[in-house]
Amino acid sequence: MGLEVESRPSDSPYIERVWRSSSGDGLRQMTSVASAHGELVVWEERGRVSVAVRGPETRASRAPVPEDATFFGILFSAGTTMPHLPFHRLVDSDVEIPDATRRAFWLKGSAWPLPGYDSAESFVHRLVREGVLDRDPVVAAVLRGETPELSERTIQRRFVAATGLTRGAIRQIHRARRAAVMLRERVPVQDVIFELGYFDQPHLARSLSRFVGRTATRLGDPSEPLSLLYKT
Template structure:
């Protein structure tokens, strides 16, 4: 069972998930432009940005997490996003071991591990200060379908500067971020029952075949299979 709620940290989501039931199968995690702070019942981990589907491995577990707004996690966690691209890393590999042990003990003892993770995130955000406003502006414009060059011009950034800063904040360049945000728009429309052809146009694809190709590239399966044929 998966559940989520809006976090007290601006733009973040707090979530929890129980182990897959008997006879069930783990679902792939799709690229979403975000990074997560995770608790698997024993360890604190960081889920880096994904460029393709991620299928959880190992035994079934209860998970809790904080999913950060796109681009904001690196400043809070102290690691550039591109160093965690398509990775799940133990927090102890990124922060001092003694500090991580203390946080693990606190999270393990908490009645609500997800809230304990949220408290960790809030403490880090307080220490880091407000995120650079360009991050939210870039994500907002790309999510509105603006071309990368147009978004860069509005931010007053050259193409190389935007690409370099995007690697640190998102793990990949702005064009990949735009593709992932477009996929999120398309899935939201399709899950709401919008026909695939209309979904493609409204989400910013050239046509339905273009949508189908991008879904396969980023999600690894056809759109109908991804949505269970609705």
């Protein structure tokens, strides 16, 4: 068995996706796909529970996978921020939260019960209520296609402050992830190029290699699974 991943959307404006997975014997590494979102991750390996906050990932990378481990994650929506652990300082990195147990972990000076796949929304609601999470509505509005009455420089500054990424970088990451999903669904390459606005097939190939870590022909390679990919 390789890496089994299950995910679901959320009706919380602070959550992009909730996911969980488990690893089996024989799997040593995976390809971590670029992501424009910060994330809280909980995993258990050999009876030890760990919790980490991860920042956005600007390119695909290889990551080790422990055997017989379980994972759970809350992918925060773009624009959601954690002021005491700002995502713009965690781009392509993470910070592990010390002293986590199977029941609780410490975050911003308080003990928090470990969230679960079905309780992510109530956990995040409490984070918001206690001031641990915040959200920049301008970033969310722009990504929905709205045009706030702000200068381009101000909008760009808000994006970088909230996410650590420019609006253009986020757009490129989202486009490459969407292309990968479409190709895995056997949408013809030329249709993907046209619909997503790539110049040509080499342009698509470079984007996939950088942000997804695979060429179009290797997206389904089972020997090294991909991290969370989903249809937005």
